[in-house]
Amino acid sequence: QVQLVESGGGLVQAGGSLRLSCEVSGRASSSYEMAWFRQGPGKEREFAAGINWTGARTTYADSVKGRFTISRDNAKNTVYLQMNSLKPEDTAVYYCAADWGYGDPKSRASGYEYWGQGTQVTVSS
DSSP: OOEEEEEOOEEEETTOOEEEEEEEESOSOOOEEEEEEEEOTTSOOEEEEEEOTTSSOEEEOTTTTTTEEEEEETTTTEEEEEEOSOOGGGOEEEEEEEEESSSOOOSSGGGOSEEOOOEEEEEEO
């Protein structure tokens, strides 16, 4: 059974940094696209960043471009989201998602089959 487990969320002041991790278990192969989505209070879930199975191709939402960096370590079956220059509007539950394949990362939530339980990120002003 495939499981995604996020960690690294917490409370940080505006301008600070956090690194989220998402470990994938239950499948030996690393041939999956990964993404981070987030859902703020009273908002719909939105795409933040995505990465292809090799890590060579990444894509970002305009709202996080230049501040967030997605990366992966296939030897550890883990994907990371480095978040710098955090803003109060980045406050959300962050979810990682996976979909098996060799294509480019997708920005729509319906394109991902597996999801983690989410980790809370709170940015104070």
